Amino acid sequence: MPRFSANLSMLFGEHDFLDRFDAAARAGFRGVEYIGPYDFAPEVVAAGLKKNGLTQVLFNLPAGDWAKGERGIAVLPDRVPEFRQGVAKAITYAHALGCEQVNCLAGIARQGVERSVLENVFAENLAFAAEKLEQAGIRLLIEPINTRDIPAFFLNYSDQALAFIDRVGSKNLFLQYDIYHMQIMEGDLARTIEANLGRITHIQLADNPGRHEPGTGEINFPFLYNHIDSIGYSGWVGAEYKPKVSTEAGLGWFREFAGQGSAAA
Numbered sequence: 198m199p200r201f202s203a204n205l206s207m208l209f210g211e212h213d214f215l216d217r218f219d220a221a222a223r224a225g226f227r228g229v230e231y232i233g234p235y236d237f238a239p240e241v242v243a244a245g246l247k248k249n250g251l252t253q254v255l256f257n258l259p260a261g262d263w264a265k266g267e268r269g270i271a272v273l274p275d276r277v278p279e280f281r282q283g284v285a286k287a288i289t290y291a292h293a294l295g296c297e298q299v300n301c302l303a304g305i306a307r308q309g310v311e312r313s314v315l316e317n318v319f320a321e322n323l324a325f326a327a328e329k330l331e332q333a334g335i336r337l338l339i340e341p342i343n344t345r346d347i348p349a350f351f352l353n354y355s356d357q358a359l360a361f362i363d364r365v366g367s368k369n370l371f372l373q374y375d376i377y378h379m380q381i382m383e384g385d386l387a388r389t390i391e392a393n394l395g396r397i398t399h400i401q402l403a404d405n406p407g408r409h410e411p412g413t414g415e416i417n418f419p420f421l422y423n424h425i426d427s428i429g430y431s432g433w434v435g436a437e438y439k440p441k442v443s444t445e446a447g448l449g450w451f452r453e454f455a456g457q458g459s460a461a462a
Contacts, residue, residue, distance in 0.1 A: 198454050199422055199430070202228030202254040204401070204437035208444045215245055222249035224448055225455045230255040230435050232263065235286065239293035246294060253294040254433045255338075255373075255399055258326070259283035260302045268342075269302030271322045272315040272351045284326045288333045298336035298398060300373050301326060303351040315351060320364050327367035336398055340373040343381040346408070353382055355389050362396065372396050375437070377403035380416055387424045394428055403438030410438050411450040422454065 203209065203226040209217040215237065221229055233256050234242045246253055261267030261276070270276040270283075287299050301323065306315055327337045341358050342350045352358055355372065362370050374397045376386055383389070390397060404414030411418040425434075440447045 199425060199434040200228060201451060202226060202230050202433045202435045204230050204435050206231040207437055207439055211443060215241070218245035218249050218251060222251060224445065225451070228252040228254040228433050233257050233259060234290050234294065235259060239290050243293050253296040255298055255300060255435065256290070256296060257300045257302055258287045261304070267304065268347055268350060269304030271301050272304045272319045273307060274310065274314060274318050277318065277322065280322050281325060284329050288330065288335065291335050292333065296335070298338055299330065300338040300340055303339065305347065305349045306351045319351065320361060323361060323365045323370060324367060327365060327369045331367070331369035336371055337369055338371050338373040338399055340375055341378060341382065342375070343378040345381055355379060355383065355393065359393065359396065371398040373399045373401065375401040376416065376421065377401070377405055377408055377438070380405045387421060390425060390430070391428045394430060397430070398432050399435065400425070400430070400432065401435040401437040407441070408439050409441040410447040413441055418450070
């Protein structure tokens with residue numbers, strides 16, 4: 198069965214961030230991910246991982262001012278120097294945390310700027326980041342996100358992301374496939390994952406509607422778990438959802454599959 202990682206930006210919010218590592222391990226998770234570790238020194242985060250025997254599965258490149266609504270800066274023409282500095286910062290953290298892949302959030306398309314300009318900036322930033330990260334032994338991922346949760350987000354569909362991967366032409370640029378976002382934007386989940394298996398190195402999940410835990414909405418997760426196993430997906434599956442009540446109360450879906458060995462895989 199899949200290896201599930203806990204997204205600590207959304208799960209275990211009942212605890213302070215650094216205490217969420219303990220909570221995730223107690224619940225049976227063996228991997229964690231989150232938006233970013235940058236509010237804490239690398240050695241502090243690394244200590245939380247080591248204490249609990251957790252794998253750092255993924256985090257994002259610095260994505261701008263999250264509190265002010267920024268969701269990435271990779272398409273913003275006036276933020277290229279900041280983006281490049283963020284790549285170096287992410288490499289420092291990834292090495293300290295033993296993290297082998299980072300995700301690049303494209304950002305919200307700026308009104309009044311031609312789409313072609315944003316596309317060029319995004320492609321150039323991806324090429325720069327993919328090369329620097331490859332030299333550091335770290336994979337670069339990009340993620341399409343639905344326009345309902347983040348209106349005007351630049352990257353919205355699997356084929357858009359794959360087109361940028363092709364345009365950049367780097368062997369170190371991959372797709373992060375979020376089941377929740379793609380259910381909203383395009384559906385056809387199982388076929389899309391299978392068709393692009395070689396270019397997907399991380400999957401995330403939440404049910405729809407509501408972005409809650411598996412089993413609360415319309416997506417047939419038991420089918421998808423079996424499907425990605427059968428086609429040979431070997432990466433992690435990140436639990437990136439908003440618990441309907443509390444994290445612990447909503448972990449029945451995880452305990453069911455952890456009982457089959459997924460948590461320790």
